[in-house]
Amino acid sequence: MEQKKDINQIDIPFAKRTYLDNNKSTFLKKILIFSPFLFLIFSLIFLRFLRTIEGTSFNILNPQNDINQDHRIFGHLPYEEIPKEKLVLIEPNIEVHIDMRDSLLNMREEAQKDGVYLVFLSGYRSINLQNEIFYSLKSIRNQEASERARVSAPPGYSEHSTGFAIDFGDSMRRDTDFEIEFENTDAFRWLIKNAAKYHFKLSFNKNNKYIDYEPWHWRYEGSIEALKVFETSNR
Numbered sequence: 322m323e324q325k326k327d328i329n330q331i332d333i334p335f336a337k338r339t340y341l342d343n344n345k346s347t348f349l350k351k352i353l354i355f356s357p358f359l360f361l362i363f364s365l366i367f368l369r370f371l372r373t374i375e376g377t378s379f380n381i382l383n384p385q386n387d388i389n390q391d392h393r394i395f396g397h398l399p400y401e402e403i404p405k406e407k408l409v410l411i412e413p414n415i416e417v418h419i420d421m422r423d424s425l426l427n428m429r430e431e432a433q434k435d436g437v438y439l440v441f442l443s444g445y446r447s448i449n450l451q452n453e454i455f456y457s458l459k460s461i462r463n464q465e466a467s468e469r470a471r472v473s474a475p476p477g478y479s480e481h482s483t484g485f486a487i488d489f490g491d492s493m494r495r496d497t498d499f500e501i502e503f504e505n506t507d508a509f510r511w512l513i514k515n516a517a518k519y520h521f522k523l524s525f526n527k528n529n530k531y532i533d534y535e536p537w538h539w540r541y542e543g544s545i546e547a548l549k550v551f552e553t554s555n556r
């Protein structure tokens with residue numbers, strides 16, 4: 322009786338019900354039992370398919386952009402903004418990720434012992450600030466986004482929003498701030514020789530085909546969190 326009740330709840334044309342009532346109905350019953358699993362499997366396949374389609378159509382819409390599997394825009398990887406509680410102020414207007422504070426300050430002290438005076442030009446920048454920098458400078462310089470992206474990251478794509486990036490200057494050569502010429506300063510030469518000891522790395526070297534060389538821009542990779550943040554970039 323119980324079995325009949327179940328079958329009656331299924332919307333099957335009356336003429337076919339005789340088939341269910343006899344012993345040959347086991348196949349259909351098996352399908353009914355496995356249907357939730359089949360549904361799950363098909364849903365997963367469908368979701369994967371949707372994601373593929375989504376990725377492809379995005380590329381079709383922006384054929385000139387370098388948007389590939391790691392979601393770069395003009396060669397810049399996306400970065401999340403650091404939570405406020407992980408930021409520390411190390412001097413007026415310079416905030417950095419708490420993980421890199423000690424190493425950064427130690428490095429500056431050690432450089433001083435060698436007669437090199439590092440200046441911190443820019444540390445953490447919020448996505449809002451990056452938005453202003455990217456769009457205001459872009460319009461002032463009459464550049465298209467792709468040109469601008471060679472020298473500045475689009476908002477949401479800057480290493481500065483992670484708190485792990487720092488721009489250095491040389492206190493004896495302030496004319497070289499944010500200039501390629503910075504590579505000819507004592508500060509840069511010292512960094513190239515010593516920064517790795519403090520877990521700092523030049524982010525955009527001369528071999529980067531998308532982003533212009535930035536000798537002043539370094540990032541910290543001395544904590545697990547920092548390594549996770551830059552994992553894609555280092556791949």
Ligand SMILES: [Zn+2]
Pocket residue numbers: 443481486487488537538539
């Ligand atoms: Zn920078």
